[in-house]
Amino acid sequence: SQQGEEDPQALSIQEGENATMNCSYKTSINNLQWYRQNSGRGLVHLILIRSNEREKHSGRLRVTLDTSKKSSSLLITASRAADTASYFCATGPRANFNKFYFGSGTKLNVKP
């Protein structure tokens, strides 16, 4: 399957610490996106990184993409209790523009 696989499935940290989540995928992609989902809510787009980009920043978020390893990481620096949520990576396969796959997510708990 093209689905991204997030790792770890669950992560618990203290407020102020950094949180790192990883995503691996199987086939060549056009882009990779990260989304956040607060409990029982819809998904919110965080960052889109294209296949020719290696790193992107947005506020306290840093995303890297390594196409040779077919993996991406999402780093949240100086985490806050409000960052508690599930984080999903989603991939757009190069072979099919009409496909878009979400992983099963990493559940992040930031303890105050």
Next chain:
Amino acid sequence: DVKVTQSSRYLVKRTGEKVFLECVQDMDHENMFWYRQDPGLGLRLIYFSYDVKMKEKGDIPEGYSVSREKKERFSLILESASTNQTSMYLCASTIGAGFQETQYFGPGTRLLVL
């Protein structure tokens, strides 16, 4: 800000009932999607639409149909609800012709079929 709204946050229906879930977006997006989200399975695409009156099956269309009579509105229909359709349903939209661009999601509808 893009806004995607869904008609209900929570729904409880009985087996065999016809169920309508409505989604409205206010940014003139061409593409609209219906997903269902189940624990451990992530998001799975049910149907999508790239234009008014146009629809395409996603990965799990069985037991569902859709309607897009106006560009801003995309409805998901469960013709005869079954207990295995108990799930979280998420609507999303994207601008332009790209399927793989940023997806804007509604808040979700949690459906319980008894």
